[in-house]
Amino acid sequence: MDSSSPQGASPVLCLASASPRRRDLLASIGVPVSVLPSDVDETPYPGEQATAYVTRLAIAKANAAIPHTPLPTLGSDTAVVIDGAILGKPVDASDAAAMLRRLSGRTHQVVTAVAVTGPCGVLYRCVSTDVALRRITAQEIDRYWLTGEPADKAGGYAIQGLAAVFVEAIKGSYSAVVGLPLHETAQLLHQQGVPIWMGHYNSHT
Structure with a gap:
């Protein structure tokens, strides 16, 4: 089990995900974690509809980590959705190109669910964000694949990475598109008694 602890703080949460983006998002709100991918x-x-799909997986991931840690656990899952279809991670360059051609010049939804276990059982929330992409040329699609960034990203792009240049507008939670809706996550953590902002206080005398 790996750990990621803001300013050396002991983990207060088990992150049931190997995603460095989710780990970094939790670190950004001062939540030190142990990482145990499910x-x-x-x-x-x-x-299966996208909302039900990501919620089911988030809960399953959180529950799968429970036997292996005394800490509350967090599971999350994200899906890119267009025309009712769920776009997963591309299997190869042609698959990634097909996804980006489909998303080019249109608005799609990014649906992210988060589940947190603890004294209150399993609590969860699901968030949908609209993302509008500009038209993307075939040359840009080819060049983007060569960067290596799209290979492990749902929908074949990373909003927080090089693909930021494709994004015209978003309506909803930016952090949910990256991988974790921080507003809703903080609410769930509070309900389960998990502190935030650890290591981010200044002492005054």
Whole structure:
């Protein structure tokens, strides 16, 4: 189990995800974590809607970590959705190109669920954000794939990375598009008694 602790603080939460983006987002609000990725089958059920899909996976990931840690656990999952279809991580360059062509010049939804276990059982929230991309040329799509960034990203792009130049506008939670809706996450952590802002206080005498 790896740990990520703001300013040396002891972990107060187990992050059931290998995502460095989620770890960094939690660190940004002063929540030191132990990292324990959950091995959960991420195949959507036939006809499963995106909200139900990401919520199911977030809860499953959080629950899978419970036997391995005394800490509250956090699971999360994100899906890119357009025309009702869930876009996962691209399997190769042609798959990534097909995704970006589909998203080019249109508005799509990024749906992220977060679940936190603790004294109150399993609490969860799901957030949907609208993301509008400008038109992306075929040359840009090819060059973007060569950067290596799209390979492990849902929908084939990273809003916080090089693909930021494609984003015209967002309506909703930016951090949820990156991987974790911080407003809702902080509320869940508070309900489960998990502190935030650790290591971020100045002492005054």
